[in-house]
Amino acid sequence: MCGIWALFGSDECLSVQCLSAMKIAHRGPDAFRFENVNGFTNCCFGFHRLAVVDQLYGMQPIRVKKFPYLWLCYNGEIYNFKQLQKQFGFEYQTLVDGEVILHLYNRGGIEQTASMLDGVFAFILLDTANRKVFLARDTYGVRPLFKVLTDDGFLGVCSEAKGLINLKHSTSLCSKVEPFLPGHYEVLDLKPSGKVASVELVKFHSYKDEPLHAACDTVENLPSGFDLETVKSNIRILFENAVRKRLMAHRRIGCLLSGGLDSSLVAAVLLKLMKEININYPLQTFAIGMENSPDLLAARKVAAHIGSEHHEVIFNSEEGIQAIEEVIFSLETYDITTIRASIGMYLVSKYIRKKTDSVVIFSGEGSDELTQGYIYFHKAPSPEEAAEESERLLKELYLFDVLRADRTTAAHGLELRVPFLDHRFTSYYLSLPAELRIPKNGIEKYLLRQSFEDSNLLPKEILWRPKEAFSDGIASVKKSWFSILQDYIDQQVDDLLLEKAAEKYPFNPPKTKESYYYRQIFEKHYPGRSNWLPHYWMPRWVKATDPSARTLKHYKSAAQE
Secondary structure: OOEEEEEEEOOOOHHHHHOOHHHHHOOOOEEEEEEEOOOEEEEEEEEEEEOOOOOOOOOOEEEEEEEEEEEEEEEEEOOHHHHHHHHOOOOOOOOOOOHHHHHHHHHHHHHHHHHHHHHEEEEEEOOOOOEEEEEEEEEOOOOOOEEEEEEOOOEEEEEHHHHHHOOOOOOOOOOOOOOOOOOEEEEEEEOOOOOOEEEEEEEOOOOOOHHHHHHOOOOOOOOOOOOOHHHHHHHHHHHHHHHOOOOOOOEEEEOOOOHHHHHHHHHHHHHHHHHHHOOOOOOEEEEEOOOHHHHHHHHHHHHHOOOOEEEEEEHHHHHHHHHHHHHHHHHOOOOOOHHHHHHHHHHHHHHHHHHOEEEEEOOOOOHHHHHOOOOOOOOOOOHHHHHHHHHHHOOOHHOOHHHHHHHHHHHHEEEEEEEHHHHHHHHHHHOOOHHHOOOOEEOOOOHHHHHHOOOOOOOHHHHOOOOOOOOOOOOOOOEEEEHHHHHHHHHHHHHHHOOHHHHHHHOOOOOOOHHHHHHHHHHHOOOHHHHHOOOOOOOOOOOOOOHHHHHOOOHHHHHHH
């Protein structure tokens, strides 16, 4: 995990512009480099480093003797860089996994490069010999990337939007800062002036398709067919493989653990594999909640079962409320459920950074979208519509859960790893018949739970624990985090302000006091940028006015039982 930043064709003094690069310093607390491009005085790269792999030669932009005309700035991890080296006979100059991007590009161009990378990435590749700039981002947008391109060809690229919004340019304000689409690469011509012109934007991978790099994966051909035992076995094999490949790190590995199904499965498989490869330190697991919250109690049970070194972070309502503004600034969104769920993740990340030496943090993001874990999936009109909704959620992950997971951890210089979003695992799961993937017997993620039923990885009551609304899981039994927030915000926003909300904020107008409160804070830091969020996250097939699961009928009846 790190922060990348680059400018092409700047009319302003670069020493002034580079102050914007410092806005993402939290992403790479270990080192910083700012470098001009030879022959293009108005083009430069900025890089904030978190040293996870090759601590000696991992500074960027990466340049190697074999390709003196290539400059690479990237944020991510390429899990198959050794397999690609073996398959194509690449001679690496460093131990940096991202160096493979240079070799792949030299061998087969940008299309093959992006398609063959098994991992998470956002990169800027400059080819001065052919006067090209390439941008690319992984399938689900696990690693963030933003860009601004003016009409006269000034290009700014950054890991977070906050590193671009204050850039200066002679002909126009750099107003249209936008997220770079996941699963795409863009080709731009580099002019002698240092300015650029976009040539094409190409989608290189659809998450339903088996990725091109599967051909050189460590797990080869799996048994075909959709009989239940084969499917369950394949799910276990691919999930274990997803966790195994993500063990690549020279820094200590930890794991977030809420005691829910997803993080518990990740933690259990992770600890099993760490033992197998003789990692000589205990796995640290981290749970957060208010005193005696359901998540803390469930996580404690899982940690005892798997034998991790468990840490509990207890926060009170005042600490949660105080964190709201910092969280919104980090997230760059005003989405209601994203902010609610980010408070706990932000506070636990803060604890990990201050109190431990774990840096590479595993988490369960992506499972709810992939395996139909949200409670409203019980209301899907048909298995086919549930499958379509699952795909829509995966497509929009970069706006919601993946954004939350990246920003809350990156704000504290941690690197997040999300095995549920492994390309092979997701493409296989999405290839299964729609009726296999729906909730069954009133239980969501039924197939995933079934697949691990006989593994003894988790206690039965955890494997079959129903989904908690995040704001309930971390709250005390007496009062939910959802209720605490409502009570506080009710005092901050009066009824008249809410009545006139649509006049003040015509795009995505706030409908509740809570959404109004978040929007005010967002506009304070990012005025006029409301289009970064195309729409609020809301459940489907139910008449919901609030994204919280606790407002849904199925959730209430399950909770009452």
